[in-house]
Amino acid sequence: MKHLLKTTAAALILISGAASADYPERPINLVAPFNAGGGTDLLLRAFAPHFAEALGGDAYVSNMAGGSGTVGAGALAGQKPDGYQMGYWSVTVSTIQPQIKDVPYDVDSWTPICSVAASPTVLFTNASSPFQTIEDVVAAVKAEPGKYIYGSSGPGAITHLTTVAAFSGLGIIDDMKHLPFQGSGPALQAMAAGTIQFFGDTELLMTRGDFRPLMVFNSERLASFPDVPTAAEAGIAAPLNELYLWGGLFAPAGVDADITQTLTTACETAMNSDGFQDFAAQTSTVLNYRNAADFDAFFRAQYESNAALIDAAGL
Amino acid sequence: MIQALPEAMNLILTLEGLLVLTLGTMLGIILGALPGIGSTVAVAMILPFTLTMPQAPAILLLLAIYAGSVYGGSISAILINTPGTPQSAATCLDGFPMAQRGDAGKALGWSTIASVTGGLTSAVVLIFAAPQLAALALNFGPIETFALILLGLTCIVSVSEGTLVKGLMAGCLGIFLSTVGGDPITGEARFTFGQFQLIAGFNLLAVVIGVFALSEVLTRAAAVRDQSHSLVAFNGIVLPKLHEWKGRIKGLIKSVAIGNGIGVLPGTGAATAAFISYAEARRSSPNRDNFGKGEPDGLIASESANNAVTGGALVPTMALGIPGDAITAVMLATLTLHGVTPGVRLMTENPVLMAAIFSGFFVINIMLLPLGMLVSRMAAPILRIKEAYMLVMICLLCTVGVFFVRGNPFDLLVMALAGIIGFILRRQGYPMAPLVIGMVLGPTLEISLRQGLIITDGSFTAFFIGHPIASTLVIAALAMLLLPAIRAVRQRRSAQRESH
Numbered sequence: 001m002k003h004l005l006k007t008t009a010a011a012l013i014l015i016s017g018a019a020s021a022d023y024p025e026r027p028i029n030l031v032a033p034f035n036a037g038g039g040t041d042l043l044l045r046a047f048a049p050h051f052a053e054a055l056g057g058d059a060y061v062s063n064m065a066g067g068s069g070t071v072g073a074g075a076l077a078g079q080k081p082d083g084y085q086m087g088y089w090s091v092t093v094s095t096i097q098p099q100i101k102d103v104p105y106d107v108d109s110w111t112p113i114c115s116v117a118a119s120p121t122v123l124f125t126n127a128s129s130p131f132q133t134i135e136d137v138v139a140a141v142k143a144e145p146g147k148y149i150y151g152s153s154g155p156g157a158i159t160h161l162t163t164v165a166a167f168s169g170l171g172i173i174d175d176m177k178h179l180p181f182q183g184s185g186p187a188l189q190a191m192a193a194g195t196i197q198f199f200g201d202t203e204l205l206m207t208r209g210d211f212r213p214l215m216v217f218n219s220e221r222l223a224s225f226p227d228v229p230t231a232a233e234a235g236i237a238a239p240l241n242e243l244y245l246w247g248g249l250f251a252p253a254g255v256d257a258d259i260t261q262t263l264t265t266a267c268e269t270a271m272n273s274d275g276f277q278d279f280a281a282q283t284s285t286v287l288n289y290r291n292a293a294d295f296d297a298f299f300r301a302q303y304e305s306n307a308a309l310i311d312a313a314g315l
Numbered sequence: 316m317i318q319a320l321p322e323a324m325n326l327i328l329t330l331e332g333l334l335v336l337t338l339g340t341m342l343g344i345i346l347g348a349l350p351g352i353g354s355t356v357a358v359a360m361i362l363p364f365t366l367t368m369p370q371a372p373a374i375l376l377l378l379a380i381y382a383g384s385v386y387g388g389s390i391s392a393i394l395i396n397t398p399g400t401p402q403s404a405a406t407c408l409d410g411f412p413m414a415q416r417g418d419a420g421k422a423l424g425w426s427t428i429a430s431v432t433g434g435l436t437s438a439v440v441l442i443f444a445a446p447q448l449a450a451l452a453l454n455f456g457p458i459e460t461f462a463l464i465l466l467g468l469t470c471i472v473s474v475s476e477g478t479l480v481k482g483l484m485a486g487c488l489g490i491f492l493s494t495v496g497g498d499p500i501t502g503e504a505r506f507t508f509g510q511f512q513l514i515a516g517f518n519l520l521a522v523v524i525g526v527f528a529l530s531e532v533l534t535r536a537a538a539v540r541d542q543s544h545s546l547v548a549f550n551g552i553v554l555p556k557l558h559e560w561k562g563r564i565k566g567l568i569k570s571v572a573i574g575n576g577i578g579v580l581p582g583t584g585a586a587t588a589a590f591i592s593y594a595e596a597r598r599s600s601p602n603r604d605n606f607g608k609g610e611p612d613g614l615i616a617s618e619s620a621n622n623a624v625t626g627g628a629l630v631p632t633m634a635l636g637i638p639g640d641a642i643t644a645v646m647l648a649t650l651t652l653h654g655v656t657p658g659v660r661l662m663t664e665n666p667v668l669m670a671a672i673f674s675g676f677f678v679i680n681i682m683l684l685p686l687g688m689l690v691s692r693m694a695a696p697i698l699r700i701k702e703a704y705m706l707v708m709i710c711l712l713c714t715v716g717v718f719f720v721r722g723n724p725f726d727l728l729v730m731a732l733a734g735i736i737g738f739i740l741r742r743q744g745y746p747m748a749p750l751v752i753g754m755v756l757g758p759t760l761e762i763s764l765r766q767g768l769i770i771t772d773g774s775f776t777a778f779f780i781g782h783p784i785a786s787t788l789v790i791a792a793l794a795m796l797l798l799p800a801i802r803a804v805r806q807r808r809s810a811q812r813e814s815h
Contacts, residue, residue: 185643207658
């Protein structure tokens, strides 16, 4: 009997010691904090099979929507950091919402695994509008304070922060009005109708309509719009001059270094797979891989710099 | 568009095309009939399957699911008083009383014909007038939307005839519930009392299912009587005879027009259309006194309007490349995944694909009739089980459906509480439809009002200067409010005259 206990104990120790080597032993849950069928959901569903293949295990996507993504993130925060649960958080879910809302997570709640996508945002206006350049806009706003309106897909959304970065950086935000909508769709309809004059979103969304780009929040000019100045060129100082809609995988804080390494390597392999590259090309998703350490540093820097934007937006 | 039709027909009239349309519509009807699985969830569920399909069949499959699920919602609304989606909530009001008095087959007959008519008309409108309508819809800014929603809110008065005060109280409760959560303009959390879960607000579907379906289950369970017989007698759809349509055609045409019109506008949707159309029918129908007691006109009004919205909602999506709601956003995402760039040039750059989509949409709506009859026939044996078992099954279906939408266990708690509170309120004679109307229209009412006030720098009177559409709608809303009072006064006078 004693012997049996000893062997059992030894076996248990062996099993637990081998846990990270055998990882993953069961399917991994990837949480999309938005409804099925949305942009985040589609990206994650395209990513999951390649990620699973790279890990040599199974991965499935589950949706937990609500509260601009905070419901899903709030549910994952504080869960067991065993590497079997991760979420795909965007810049807003991970760095902006926790600074403007009372959510049960903050900058220290996560083990960043890898960044997947990052697209710079673009400030744009109607193609039929009289504004050819950002200088025209500044002159017009100063001539008639209170007349012009910029839209957003909701308070605190990346679309809101883009316009705030632009007009606060140019020093004309107090002479303009902000009109939030529920989503980019209704806001773009209002732009086509002339209710709002300015909107900021990724290049992908802008190219769908008849819109004219005014400046890009990137470190350099975009290849597709070589004549459109960067925000820095338009006279906007750091940290408001660069703004990216980025997203990546986050696990609850405290994941083993071994497992984190396994996951970040699998993430890179998945992102380089033909299948995921095809998906990215078709949806014009700008891929941007960062490993766990780089992503952690980037995430913390973004958390800090977005605080300035939140302040400027008066949120 | 019309020149591209012959080539488009080649895309649809293939084995794969027809198979996709038939199976998709049928699956859509079944998913829509399951409580909780609304159009958005149904479309999102099917989306992954379309990734490996060619362009035209992929988008046609989603359209079939969409149109099928909007119709399917009426089946459970009529048979078990459980609206599959908020957009069929108005269908319960007259559908379930009809089913209870033994006319379930007839009720489904009326709703099927109304749905098909609404859907087909909207397909025709989509094919011939999408660009023009999309341009027209752009005239509808926040101020016009506010006025329209105000008009919509007057339905609270018409659906609570006889219990006006209680109806208004229920309506206010609904509007109040819709304000819980993030402020749409400032983003601040309201009425959350420190509860993080409430940041996202109350889920509309969880509340709707709670107050309609769960409270019905509780009411029936509380009634002391034999529960071994079945809930409703139903043996399949009985289509209305031609002579029964006498006096109802005008209402049908009006409801279809309302559905199409509202569908085109951004930020409204099928639930709004169904309620406005129902209220209008209740005001103008020759059978208005029977409303709420199982009147076919009420069914026709809500079902033709909510299906007419499907085509209308595709108008801005296809003509401007801008999705009006979550469902059309999924459709655009599908197009993107298949290498088609949605946008203002969508129709000019892909004429054949667009013609195939639009004509496929027409075919889907024709197929609603036979497939709806088939699905109902399949459902009939299920409905014959004992009432007690049926009630348990309804509870299970509601739970699964509500959890499925957002994957949030908190929504189940909301559904249970809404069921219990709904049960208590109903026992006290409070109608539940106004509560749902308040919750459906509340968010749009608030955001459009506040957007309007931002545009006019805080002046409410400026809403009516230079906004002829808004002014007309507000006058119509006032008329709707005053009409019952005027009618009552007139009746009293004539009664007095007779007694003299």
